[in-house]
Amino acid sequence: MNEPAPTIDMRGVGVTYRKRLLARQTEVAAVTRVDLVIGPGETLGLVGESGSGKTTLARVALGLLAPSRGTFLFEGRAFDPQVRRQGALSVVFQHPEWALNPRLRCGTSIAEPLLVQGLRGREQRRQRVRAMLAEVGLDAALVDRFPGELSGGQRQRMAIARALITQPRFVVFDEAVSALDVSVQSQVLNLIRRLQAQHGFAAMFISHDLAATRYVSQRIAVMRGGEFVEVAPARKFYDGPDHPYSRALYATIAGETGENAKELAS
Ligand SMILES: Nc1ncnc2c1ncn2[C@@H]1O[C@H](COP(=O)(O)OP(=O)(O)O)[C@@H](O)[C@H]1O
Numbered sequence: 001m002n003e004p005a006p007t008i009d010m011r012g013v014g015v016t017y018r019k020r021l022l023a024r025q026t027e028v029a030a031v032t033r034v035d036l037v038i039g040p041g042e043t044l045g046l047v048g049e050s051g052s053g054k055t056t057l058a059r060v061a062l063g064l065l066a067p068s069r070g071t072f073l074f075e076g077r078a079f080d081p082q083v084r085r086q087g088a089l090s091v092v093f094q095h096p097e098w099a100l101n102p103r104l105r106c107g108t109s110i111a112e113p114l115l116v117q118g119l120r121g122r123e124q125r126r127q128r129v130r131a132m133l134a135e136v137g138l139d140a141a142l143v144d145r146f147p148g149e150l151s152g153g154q155r156q157r158m159a160i161a162r163a164l165i166t167q168p169r170f171v172v173f174d175e176a177v178s179a180l181d182v183s184v185q186s187q188v189l190n191l192i193r194r195l196q197a198q199h200g201f202a203a204m205f206i207s208h209d210l211a212a213t214r215y216v217s218q219r220i221a222v223m224r225g226g227e228f229v230e231v232a233p234a235r236k237f238y239d240g241p242d243h244p245y246s247r248a249l250y251a252t253i254a255g256e257t258g259e260n261a262k263e264l265a266s
């Protein structure tokens with residue numbers, strides 16, 4: 001039997017942003033050279049300081065940005081925008097406000113990807129929304145609420161429901177728990193882990209918080225200045241600061257998150 005194609009397959013990927021500042025053309029090399037394979041059902045953690053290129057790499061993986069160099073294959077093929085319309089890829093951002101229109105009731109926002117996917121039956125959509133809310137641990141009555149009437153944790157659960165309702169095969173969590181209170185953060189991390197196990201989607205979990213990343217990922221890539229400085233199984237990152245992976249991570253995140261650095265050093 002043939003092995004299934006990897007969900008994400010990047011070879012020598014680079015992204016250079018060009019922007020015009022006054023009369024000058026400037027270039028930012030956001031991602032310099034990345035090789036990355038994420039298998040079906042695998043979660044890759046991506047850690048690194050702010051500006052290291054994590055979100056840019058995620059945008060390539062989501063087919064939202066064509067790389068300036070290198071190749072990107074989704075499930076073994078050149079990316080076809082049709083797979084996004086079918087809801088095969090999703091993203092959960094740090095701020096659920098970006099996924100939930102403040103003027104729409106939550107139920108409408110969550111059902112929207114199903115409409116895009118072409119599910120016409122209104123009652124079918126309602127059933128899918130209800131089932132999805134139960135999966136993310138929200139009361140069905142919340143479909144009639146507006147996002148502004150919910151707590152931060154409830155809003156992030158809503159955003160996750162919206163991201164997963166089309167049963168995507170690849171999901172990016174871009175700092176998805178970073179803005180939540182610590183207690184809510186661990187609940188949402190547990191939820192992500194459970195949903196991942198039940199649905200088996202491949203994922204990219206982006207965070208500057210190593211402990212959170214370790215909890216949900218099988219492998220962790222450390223990014224700095226647009227490239228990977230280390231890629232290793234998540235368990236390797238439990239080792240003390242003498243370990244080369246931890247040292248690299250320490251150096252990468254020490255400037256940004258003193259707490260993580262302290263945790264690593266202790
Ligand atoms: N749309 C854009 N246009 C120009 N430069 C950008 C754009 N998006 C990001 N950058 C730059 O690319 C680099 C990587 O950014 P980003 O991928 O957002 O990093 P991270 O998610 O790790 O914080 C940064 O220097 C950032 O300023």
Ligand SMILES: [Mg+2]
Nearest residue numbers: 054055056174
């Ligand atoms: Mg980012």
